[in-house]
Amino acid sequence: MGRWEADAGGRLQYAAMSLYFERGYDAVTVAEIAERAGLTKRTFFRHYADKREVLFAGAPAFQAGVVAAVAAAPVDQAPVDTVIAALAETGGAQLAQYGEWARARRDLVESSADLRERALIKSADLAAAVAAALRERGVAPGQATLTAHAAVTAFTVGYDRWADGNGVGDLPTAVRETLADLRTALTPG
Template sequence: MSVAVIKYDRHMGRWEADARGRLEQAALALYGERGFEQTTVAEIAKRAGLTERTFFRYFTDKREVLFWGAGRLQESLVSAVVAAPDSAAPIDAVIAALEAAGAVFQEGREHSVQRQAVIDVNAELRERELIKLARLATALAGALHRRGVREPTASLAAEAGITVFRIAFERWIKDTSGRELPQHIRESFDELKTVTAGR
């Protein structure tokens, strides 16, 4: 175990550690308690023991607290698509990557449920969610390009994959039967195949 890596575990200098994490926690709590619009950045900062200015050093805006994790998701999806076996068709590489990522979500389901409840009741937050998904689609298309897939196949496969993910995620959040996210993804994908099947 490398102690060096965690050498700031107790005092990260003269301030409390993990300012970003404290801000995130404070924001999630307040958004949940009073709603997004009824929460001011000043309140978040105060609860985290910091100032408003510091909040904006960690998050580009008030919404971003809920979405900065999407960056890591994107990286893992891209890696998975790039690493898929050569034999996999574009859409299958995408769906496989989504299923793998879905397994990670599965572990923090309760957190996802709460977060989604905040997002669902606010138009601004839904906007931000959509653009994150769009970026994901673009990144996935880029990953497909690295596999030699050309346009418009790459974009369509990526977009279709994101569509499947979105619908599957929504169903998973509402699901009371205990079915897991990867399974919802598989089922939604099968549905899409049926719907688009040429006659």
Template sequence: MARWKPGTAERLQAAALELFATRGYERTTATEIAQSVGLTERTFFRHFSDKREVLFHGQHPLAQAFLDGVRAAPPDASALDTVARALRSGASYFPAERRPQARMRQAVIDENPALQERELRKMADLGATLADTLRARGVADLAATVAARTAVAVFGIAFTRWVGDGEQRSFEDIVAEVYRELLTLAGGAAQL
């Protein structure tokens, strides 16, 4: 018999999100999260370093999805074409069935300044990783930094729209719309 049942981390995440949404992040403890799914606090801490990490556990797969998009770009692709592929690949990480959970998670984050800060840090880390990967492909430092940070901004705007009340479009469609708007703005920009 297995010592831990498969899916324990996912069960803890679902329980935590529900408790955070109903009781509030600050008023929910790791012990309460664990007990709500019949586990111990010790089991909780085998999976997560603290209750905040329950909300940010998926950042490595998301970064991997972005990097997979970069790796799929042809070697001669421009920095913007490469990050467009990264955005498309990252968008695939958010199928329609994840939207209700993403909306609930975002509502919890929006109510807590410390979680908002952690979310910003996550996005900054994603931008840094993306820029490093672009540099490794031979993209110049400034171009890699601008392209990566632009991609993160496009992603963030698209995500906010995707989790918005009443939004039904796919994440891929929203990312494409925001990216097209970026290109339109850049094409009509005046020189400094």
């Protein structure tokens, strides 16, 4: 967790997750998070809009990384392979930091309607950004939308499987295996 403690944003994130795990999301206030981090409420609100956002602090960097990887990918790849590689490699580099906390964080998000809504919005925004990046590369709009949604589904379910394994296995491998399973699931009878 060294990276999280380096600056105020990281300390607040660490403090928030620790408190949410200890007492449940609803019971924790912003004042308590700030106190645990040794900072003020004012500093909290300079970094995060509310006590939900602190759990999704990495989302903008993750989305930007995925979009950049899609833009930089070889042009001779199938779009779905481009997107899965971008999600898996960026996720492996940026989300693997949750490590042993991955499962607990996922369960925390599932425990609250508020957090679940925010997570769904983040996924939908990510899919929309990926679809736009594919259209930039000349992929037809209909195919771009479906490819983005399917790849984000494979990533999300693959991430869940990785989190179920307590973040011990390799995230990119879990995502690629999930894409293969998604193809199998879509095979006509």
